[in-house]
Amino acid sequence: MTGGPVDAGQERLRRWRLVLGGDTADGTGCALRGRDAAVDRALAALYGKEDGARTGRDRSAGLGSSAPSVARWLGDIRTYFPSPVVRVVQRDAIDRLGLGALLTEPEMLEAVEADVHLVGTLLSLHKAMPETVKETARAVVRKVVEELEQRLAARTRAALTGALDRSARxxxxxxxxxxxxxxxxxxxxxxxxxxxxxxxxxxxxxGRASRSVRKEVVLCVDQSGSMASSVVYASVFGAVLASMRSIGTRFVVFDTAVADLTEQLDDPVDVLFGTRLGGGTDINRALAYCQSRISRPAETVVVLISDLHEGGIRDEMLERVAAMKAAGVQFVALLALSDDGAPAYDREHASALAALGAPAFACTPDLFPEVMAAAIEKRPLPVPDRTGGT
Structure with a gap:
């Protein structure tokens, strides 16, 4: 008969521990583990410093000044809290962390050195932005996207045109x-x-130009918060591929739901503002959708861009990959499409894909055209870092 009150008491302590932030003076004696500890870190990053200033305690917290840190944190809070709470926390972040100066002053956005990380942050926050700033933010995103297109488009078209020509001979x-x-x-x-x-x-x-040699490319992109830079680059490459008549391109983004943004590929900025950075991950559901849209497996390349932290059904995900490869689909798994360095990823899932003949590896934007050319020609991929193969 004592189980109920004791459990209720522990639950109250746990809640107070999360509210108080937890140091030797909180008085709860409650240690957090697992998800609770992760939630506490996310809350401390936003509320810890102000609490420390008010109480005299110095809680180690904060997001720092880097856009990648902010983007990852935004993805975390979407994972841990329901949408109404997320909106409140985002507004607090804009007020407390100095993001307000960036997002409420168009002059600041126009003067800042815009890059891929800033774009990821703006996309994560754009639903919480004041209406007066959204157009300025969109202009910043467009500037970065246009610069990326100038850097990457010509090389991508040249590499893929050559690959298509060789594969058609x-x-x-x-x-x-x-x-x-x-x-x-x-x-x-x-x-x-x-x-x-x-x-x-x-x-x-x-090769004779005909519908029989037309290649199909499916970009299946994880839009969780940690993948922000990859989403930006993927949207640019998606638009470039869609501009090539000899390639049919489908662009799919996913978290726990799936969105097909193929119709927006004529403008990568529209694609980016159609994404929803953050939240959970269901790779299996996304691959099921992509698989259902494949009509010519032998002429199709599927590119999964994800850190492989699967929240769906793992075994089904692997079975789908195996089935696609058995049908003749060229399957490419990119743990990241960015210049950010070695990504965090699920090593178990990466190794499982490698065992199926689909090595998972990180890819820089400059290498992506070569990876796609190799996939189209059905030759070994130029894997720079056999992250998923060891």
Whole structure:
């Protein structure tokens, strides 16, 4: 009969511990573990310093000044709290952490050095922004996106056009389809000096432009808070791929729900503002949607961009990947698409994908065109860091 009151008492202590922030003077004697400890850290990052100033205690807290830290924290609070609470906490963050100066003064946004991390932060906060600032924030995002397109678009189109051309060539062409320059180059070892000629043992032909060689690319992008930079780069590459007539492109973002943003790919800024950074992760559900949209597996490349922290059904996720690969789909798993360095990721899931023949690795934006070209040509991927293979 004592279980109920004791449990209720422990629950009250736990709640007081979360409210008080927990140091030797909180008086609860309650230690937090697991999710409760993570929630406490998220709350301390926002409320800890002010509490310390008011009470004389110095709680170690704060988000620092980096945009990646803020973006990760925003993703955390969406995971731990319901939407109404998240909106309150975001407004507090804007007021308490100095973000208000950044987000409520258009001049500040216009003067700041805009980069991918700032874009991720603005996208995370844009629903909490004052209406007077949203257009300025959108202009900042567009500036960064346009700079990324200038840097990446030409190289991507060149790499993929070459890959498509090579994958479409035929080895037994008709006479008028022979590519004589490449045929000679491929047969130089058969040069006969006495006859001053090359004997072409292998003919290389031009591929015929037809619907049968059109490639399909599905970008399946995790929009959890830690993936903010990857979402920005993925939207830019999605728009570039969609501009190529020889490639059919689908752009899917997911957390615990799935959103198909393919119709917005003509403007990557619209894609970005259609995302919802933060929250949980259900890779299995996202892959189920992508799998249902594949009509020509042998001509399809699926690129999963995720840190693989799966909140859905793990075994089903792996079964879907195995089924897609067995059907002929080229499957690429990128733990990050960014310049941020080594990402945090689920090593168990990465190793499981590697065992299926889908190594999971981080990829810089500059390497992405080469990765896609290799996938289209069905040759080994240029894996810079075999993160998922060890």
């Amino acid at each position: 035929v080895s037994r062409p008709r006479h008028h389809d022979i590519d004589w320059n490449r045929t000679i180059a491929a047969n130089l070892k058969h040069y006969l000096p006495e006859h001053r000629t090359v004997v072409p043992e292998r003919l290389v032909g031009y």
